[in-house]
Amino acid sequence: MLLSFRRRSELLNPLLFFMMVAALFPLGVSPAADFLSQLAPGVLWVCALLASLLSLDSLFKADYEDGTLEQLLLSCESTYMIALAKAVAHWLTTGLPLALLAPLLAVMLFLPTQAIPTLVVTLLVGTPTLSLIGAIASALTVGLKKGGVLISLLVIPLYIPVLIFGASAVHGASQGLPVVAYIAILGAMLALSLVLAPFAIAAALRVSVSS
Amino acid sequence: MQFESLMSFFQMDGHGLYVWLSYVITLVVLALNFVMPRRAQKKLLISLQKRILRENSDK
Amino acid sequence: MNKAKKMMPKWFYQMASPKGCYQITDKLLPWFTLSALCFLSVGAVWGLLFAPQDYQQGNSFRIIYIHVPSALLAQSIYITMALAGGVGIIWKMKVADMVAYACAPIGASMTFVALLTGAIWGKPTWGSWWVWDARLTSMLILLFLYFGVMALYSSMEKPEIAAKAAAILGLVGLVNIPIIKYSVDWWNTLHQPATFTLTEKPAMPVEMWLPLLVMVLGYYCFFASSLMVRLRNEILRREKRASWVKQLVAKV
Numbered sequence: 001m002l003l004s005f006r007r008r009s010e011l012l013n014p015l016l017f018f019m020m021v022a023a024l025f026p027l028g029v030s031p032a033a034d035f036l037s038q039l040a041p042g043v044l045w046v047c048a049l050l051a052s053l054l055s056l057d058s059l060f061k062a063d064y065e066d067g068t069l070e071q072l073l074l075s076c077e078s079t080y081m082i083a084l085a086k087a088v089a090h091w092l093t094t095g096l097p098l099a100l101l102a103p104l105l106a107v108m109l110f111l112p113t114q115a116i117p118t119l120v121v122t123l124l125v126g127t128p129t130l131s132l133i134g135a136i137a138s139a140l141t142v143g144l145k146k147g148g149v150l151i152s153l154l155v156i157p158l159y160i161p162v163l164i165f166g167a168s169a170v171h172g173a174s175q176g177l178p179v180v181a182y183i184a185i186l187g188a189m190l191a192l193s194l195v196l197a198p199f200a201i202a203a204a205l206r207v208s209v210s211s
Numbered sequence: 212m213q214f215e216s217l218m219s220f221f222q223m224d225g226h227g228l229y230v231w232l233s234y235v236i237t238l239v240v241l242a243l244n245f246v247m248p249r250r251a252q253k254k255l256l257i258s259l260q261k262r263i264l265r266e267n268s269d270k
Numbered sequence: 271m272n273k274a275k276k277m278m279p280k281w282f283y284q285m286a287s288p289k290g291c292y293q294i295t296d297k298l299l300p301w302f303t304l305s306a307l308c309f310l311s312v313g314a315v316w317g318l319l320f321a322p323q324d325y326q327q328g329n330s331f332r333i334i335y336i337h338v339p340s341a342l343l344a345q346s347i348y349i350t351m352a353l354a355g356g357v358g359i360i361w362k363m364k365v366a367d368m369v370a371y372a373c374a375p376i377g378a379s380m381t382f383v384a385l386l387t388g389a390i391w392g393k394p395t396w397g398s399w400w401v402w403d404a405r406l407t408s409m410l411i412l413l414f415l416y417f418g419v420m421a422l423y424s425s426m427e428k429p430e431i432a433a434k435a436a437a438i439l440g441l442v443g444l445v446n447i448p449i450i451k452y453s454v455d456w457w458n459t460l461h462q463p464a465t466f467t468l469t470e471k472p473a474m475p476v477e478m479w480l481p482l483l484v485m486v487l488g489y490y491c492f493f494a495s496s497l498m499v500r501l502r503n504e505i506l507r508r509e510k511r512a513s514w515v516k517q518l519v520a521k522v
Binding site (some may be wrong): 133136141146 | 412415418425426434439446449
């Protein structure tokens with residue numbers, strides 16, 4: 001994780017991407033406030049998803065290429081914990097900053113202010129799940145040369161439920177409806193992936209390293 | 212028989228387009244799934260035979 | 271000690287080896303192909319010509335005879351693929367890996383047919399080709415998952431490694447299956463609830479669900495026969511250096 005702080009671009013790129021893509025919508029579609037405020041929950045969530053996807057490719061690549069990945073797997077440390085740690089690191093450098101940046105973009109897209117807390121909460125709960133699931137796909141493809149696009153292909157079907165519940169929650173909040181149920185389901189997804197994903201990540205890493 | 216004539220069978224009370232479109236698409240997909248692996252099998256056997264001939268001639 | 275080991279019939283162990291599997295499927299294949307042909311033609315003719323119309327939907331109801339079996343199979347094949355992949359990865363069985371590989375394209379076609387026939391059926395029934403409700407969306411996700419598995423296989427050169435990676439993906443995607451199954455129960459969706467359940471009698475009259483049952487059987491036999499053909503191809507491909515393959519090929 002220290003490495004990613006040193007390479008500032010890795011930290012900033014997904015955030016800049018998030019901002020710029022969110023800005024594309026009013027420019028490309030329509031700057032009308034009422035139109036944008038309807039789109040805003042979905043657009044913000046999709047942008048968060050895409051930004052998370054961007055940084056997945058490099059999650060394990062550097063370690064794979066210089067051999068540290070193999071060392072990590074051979075060491076006595078539990079691979080489950082290593083996988084979990086990597087996913088958490090990804091979240092801390094991608095999902096968390098994104099969730100904190102989101103209110104700014106929400107204002108840009110005319111999201112009703114009452115929905116902004118829900119936006120931040122759903123992103124905080126949802127983006128770790130995205131990091132965990134994304135890490136599985138990243139681990140599966142780390143041995144491939146052009147793994148980037150494939151990662152997106154593998155991970156998007158699994159991201160869709162998170163997107164649906166996250167965006168619905170924000171949409172509901174912007175209309176003043178209760179959103180506890182949505183957030184509970186997002187929480188359940190997070191719990192499930194926290195427990196199960198590291199197994200899959202570890203298995204995928206072993207497969208990739210052995211090739 | 213639910214239909215009095217061949218024409219009414221094709222038209223299905225106005226739903227003919229939908230019913231026949233779905234059945235035809237399904238038939239095509241099933242047929243492709245039937246034909247393609249068998250063609251692949253023939254090609255595979257031919258290529259394996261050529262391989263054996265090459266190995267025998269190399270000896 | 272020998273008595274304790276012989277828990278399974280002999281053919282079970284035979285199936286685990288590529289050669290044994292090839293020999294057994296050689297005998298089974300014609301039966302399944304024939305059954306598939308019989309069940310499918312009988313079922314289709316019955317459904318198209320003899321089954322009664324639906325009171326509300328009219329004749330477009332007949333699409334049920336190709337839509338429901340393909341949707342059922344799309345899910346069953348995914349489960350088969352994921353379980354076979356799991357068996358292959360845990361017990362390191364080559365044949366299980368190859369079964370999983372062979373399942374993917376068949377499952378993808380079934381999902382495609384289910385989605386397409388569903389959309390076509392939706393137009394006269396609900397008025398629109400598509401609606402983003404839970405069941406349709408999760409079936410679309412299923413199709414994407416199949417594509418992902420197939421993409422993984424084609425992106426890796428060594429089939430043994432690809433099989434393990436695809437198995438992991440398949441197992442992770444298994445969470446989607448309960449979502450598909452129970453989505454019509456959990457949410458108020460446009461899509462109808464299940465026609466057949468294990469515990470209750472179907473809500474439809476016999477004349478309507480009997481041809482459906484025949485079609486479902488036909489689709490399953492079709493799956494079995496397609497699977498076997500693809501499996502046999504894969505066995506020959508991967509075992510091409512084995513002497514039994516060389517002998518077999520030379521005889522053809």
